[in-house]
Amino acid sequence: MNFRIISALVMRYIFLYTRTPMRLVELVFWPMVDLLIWGYLTIYIKENTTGAFPAMISFLLGAMILWDVVFRAQQGVAVSFLEDVWTRNLLNIFVAPVRISEYLTATFAVGILRICVTVVIMCVVALLLYQFNVLVIGWPLMPFLANLLISGWALGMISTALILRWGQAAESLAWAVPFFIQPISAVFYPVGSIRPVWLQNVALAMPTTHVFEGMREVMQKGTFNWQSFSNACLLNLVFMAIAGWIFMSMLSLTKKRGLLTKFATQ
Amino acid sequence: MSTAAEVVLEVRDLTREFDGVTVLDKFSFTLRKGEVLGLLGANGAGKTTAMNMLLGLTTPSSGSITVFGKDLAKHRIEILKRVNFSSAYTALPGNLYVWQNLAVFARIYGVPNAKKKIDELLELLEIGDLRKRVTGQLSAGESTRLNLCKAMLNDPDLLLLDEPTASLDPDIADKVRKVIQRVQKERGIAILYTSHNMKDIEEVCSHLIFLHKGKVVAEGTPEDIVAKSQQSTLEDVFIKIARTGDIEE
Numbered sequence: 001m002n003f004r005i006i007s008a009l010v011m012r013y014i015f016l017y018t019r020t021p022m023r024l025v026e027l028v029f030w031p032m033v034d035l036l037i038w039g040y041l042t043i044y045i046k047e048n049t050t051g052a053f054p055a056m057i058s059f060l061l062g063a064m065i066l067w068d069v070v071f072r073a074q075q076g077v078a079v080s081f082l083e084d085v086w087t088r089n090l091l092n093i094f095v096a097p098v099r100i101s102e103y104l105t106a107t108f109a110v111g112i113l114r115i116c117v118t119v120v121i122m123c124v125v126a127l128l129l130y131q132f133n134v135l136v137i138g139w140p141l142m143p144f145l146a147n148l149l150i151s152g153w154a155l156g157m158i159s160t161a162l163i164l165r166w167g168q169a170a171e172s173l174a175w176a177v178p179f180f181i182q183p184i185s186a187v188f189y190p191v192g193s194i195r196p197v198w199l200q201n202v203a204l205a206m207p208t209t210h211v212f213e214g215m216r217e218v219m220q221k222g223t224f225n226w227q228s229f230s231n232a233c234l235l236n237l238v239f240m241a242i243a244g245w246i247f248m249s250m251l252s253l254t255k256k257r258g259l260l261t262k263f264a265t266q
Numbered sequence: 267m268s269t270a271a272e273v274v275l276e277v278r279d280l281t282r283e284f285d286g287v288t289v290l291d292k293f294s295f296t297l298r299k300g301e302v303l304g305l306l307g308a309n310g311a312g313k314t315t316a317m318n319m320l321l322g323l324t325t326p327s328s329g330s331i332t333v334f335g336k337d338l339a340k341h342r343i344e345i346l347k348r349v350n351f352s353s354a355y356t357a358l359p360g361n362l363y364v365w366q367n368l369a370v371f372a373r374i375y376g377v378p379n380a381k382k383k384i385d386e387l388l389e390l391l392e393i394g395d396l397r398k399r400v401t402g403q404l405s406a407g408e409s410t411r412l413n414l415c416k417a418m419l420n421d422p423d424l425l426l427l428d429e430p431t432a433s434l435d436p437d438i439a440d441k442v443r444k445v446i447q448r449v450q451k452e453r454g455i456a457i458l459y460t461s462h463n464m465k466d467i468e469e470v471c472s473h474l475i476f477l478h479k480g481k482v483v484a485e486g487t488p489e490d491i492v493a494k495s496q497q498s499t500l501e502d503v504f505i506k507i508a509r510t511g512d513i514e515e
Contacts, residue, residue, distance in 0.1 A: 008373035015366045016359065019400075087359040092416065095321045096374050097346040258284060258315065258324040265355040 001102050009098070009106030013080060014113075031068055031118050032125065038064045039130045059219050061132045063187050063212060065122045069145060070208060071178050072118050073152020076111020077104070078159035078174035085168065090264035100251065108153050115149070137215065140224045147211045147232040152178070154236070154243035161243075161250035167263050186212045207235035271298040273335070274424050274456035275320070280329035282315050282480075290315050291480045292329070299423070300454040304461070304471030304488075308508035311477040313460045317428055320458065321351060333424065347375070352417035353428035357409065360402025364388075364412060367401055368419065375420035387415040391445055407438035414442065418449060425450075425457045431466050443469050464501040476507050484513040 017023050042061055046054040084090040093103065126132040135141065159177040163170050184194060185208035194200050203209045214228030254260045275297040282290040290312040297303050305313050318324040320331060322342050331338040333345045358367040365384060372380035388394045391411040396404065404412060410430060417425060430446070431439040447470060450457055461467055467474065468488055476484040476491070484491050484507065488500055495503045495513045507513060 004376060005374050008370050011373065012359070012362070012366075012370040015362050015370070019363070019366075020361050083359070087361070088355070088357040089359050091321075091323065091351075091353070091356045092358065092371070094323060095346065095349075095351045096371065097343045098374060099343060252325075255323065255325045258282070258318065260323050261314070261318050265353075 001099065001105060005098055005102045006106045006109065009093075009103065010109050010113075013083070013106075013110045016083060027114060027117050028121060031122050034064055034068075035061075035122050035125055036129075039126065039132075042130065042132075056220060058130075058132055059216055060188055061126050061130060062134055062137065062215065062219065065119060065126065065134055066145070066148060066212070066215065067182065067185075067187050068118055068122065069115055069148040070152040070155070072114040073108075073111035073149045074155040074159060074178050075152075075174070076109075076114050077107040077153060077156025078163070078177070080107040080110050081160045081163065082171055082174055085163075085171075085264065088265060091261065094260065094264070100248070104157065104247075107156065111152060111156065112149065137218050140214070140218045140229075143229055144211045144215055144232070147207060147229075147236055150236040150240060151206075151208050151211070154239040155181070157240075157243035157247040161247040164247075164250045164254050164260075164263070167259070181206055181208060185209050190216065204231075205235065207232045207239055210235065271300055273297075274299055274301075274333065275458070276330075276332040277316075277320070278330045278332075280316065280319060280331065281327045282312075282319060282324065283327045289480050290319075290477075293477075293480070293482060294329075295475055295482075295485075297424075297456050297458060299456055300450075301473060302450060302457040302459055302471045304459050304467045304474040305477065306460070306467065306474055306504060307477035308504075310479070312480040313477060314428070315480075316477070317426060317458070317460060320426060321349075322346075347420065348423045349426065350417040350420055350422040350424075351426045351428070352410075352413040352430055354410065354430065354432035355428065356413065358401050358412060358416060360400070362401055363397075364393075364399050364401055364404070365397045367412070368415060371416050372419050377419050383419065384415070387418055390418075390449075391415055392441065406433045407435065407442075410434055410438070410442060411445075414445065421453065423455060425455050427457060427459045429461050429463075430459075431461065431463055439463070439466070446470060464499070464504060468500055476503070476513065478507050478511045483507055483511065 038060055042057055045057045084093055123134045126134065155178050159174050162173050184199060184203040185206050186194065186203060191200055191203050191209055191213055194203050210228045210232035214225045217223060217225045273296055278294050280290060280293040281288065293316060305316065307313050315324060319326050322338055334348060336345060338345055368384045369380060372384060377383050388397055391414055393408055393411050396408060401412065414430065431442050434442060443466060449455065459471055471488065474486065474488055474491055475482055491503055492500055495506060497503045497506060503513065
């Protein structure tokens with residue numbers, strides 16, 4: 001992999017975001033709306049329940065912020081690809097000496113940049129408005145964040161592969177794919193709450209489920225569950241391998257059917 | 267055509283089928299350093315399919331493509347460093363400034379002293395004043411010239427131009443042709459050129475291949491082809507081939 005090429009591709013996205021302030025709406029506005037709604041809901045539930053439950057409910061805010069890591073990482077890959085399609089620039093990239101691995105790495109980096117902007121702002125606002133400090137999770141935050149980032153990249157590759165296969169008609173998948181797994185990722189509730197019960201086994205096959213279960217344990221008991229962490233790492237490896245295979249297969253299929261040019265010049 | 271010149275592009279028996287229909291059938295040609303080969307044919311003749319396979323965007327059903335003596339399928343990245351492409355049907359991101367778009371591609375191609383190179387190319391194509399303009403606000407003629415700037419950034423040894431003067435007015439089309447000819451002569455670039463504008467072809471191309479329904483129906487210099495077909499102009503030859511599929515009476 002050539003770092004110069006990756007940095008050139010990342011530079012293009014930075015130009016794009018700094019040139020188009022409306023992009024900030026996507027990066028800041030929607031996460032802020034989510035944060036306000038979940039924040040007020042958290043306050044309401046806290047004030048109207050008793051026992052240990054009010055303390056547990058503050059996890060909702062943390063979960064919301066951390067789910068955004070998955071979503072932003074996924075968007076970094078899928079929306080960056082769509083930007084090239086929308087601007088009819090995809091062919092210029094594909095006929096340049098850019099390896100697929102370099103292209104994907106650049107979109108992964110864009111995902112990290114998007115997370116830096118969105119999550120930092122959300123964390124600060126959550127602290128100021130709701131006195132919720134995501135850093136109370138402590139050092140386990142970093143390994144869990146890394147896992148969420150990888151899950152987002154894998155979902156981004158799958159989204160992009162589906163768009164490659166079905167063309168622009170499928171571009172809404174760039175926003176939809178993460179939400180296919182959100183209900184079974186135990187983001188806002190323990191995996192034991194998922195019904196029907198057999199679906200819990202499917203949920204446990206998701207790396208994100210183990211991250212959110214582990215995070216809840218850190219916040220509730222203050223203990224780092226190594227089993228959850230290693231399960232998340234292992235499943236992420238499998239997820240990345242499957243996502244990479246799907247992406248390469250779809251790209252190959254698109255080239256075999258001669259669809260890449262049609263798709264890129266529509 | 268000089269046989270001594272270095273072979274830049276060699277295509278042998280290139281075939282492409284889509285759903286049982288052969289859109290390009292055993293297409294073969296050789297392009298040498300300093301030559302400009304025009305690829306002509308009516309819509310659906312197979313030009314775009316051929317161009318896409320030469321760029322590695324479409325996988326051939328069979329046949330081989332060798333660029334600079336190397337198999338394209340195996341050495342794609344190495345080859346693409348010395349190749350570039352411009353098409354009327356692609357664009358650079360419209361929301362970036364002209365200089366930003368060129369800076370990104372200069373970095374991708376590893377152009378040394380990129381700022382100087384970008385300024386030189388913008389001046390060469392007479393769009394030096396557009397450096398700080400937003401790409402999406404350029405006219406069709408300005409966008410085409412910007413695409414050509416991008417295509418010349420890496421001083422390519424092989425340039426693939428897909429209808430570079432489409433949608434341009436005669437004045438700008440003439441300027442674009444002159445620049446292509448000038449750069450081609452100065453650097454001895456091999457160019458593969460597709461166009462429906464016969465004036466382009468007559469002025470720029472040293473050698474032509476006419477395709478019809480995926481098959482080569484005529485090959486030679488523009489003058490040879492016109493003489494052989496007993497037509498008076500290249501445009502008449504084009505129409506005759508498009509309607510009858512053959513060059514001869």
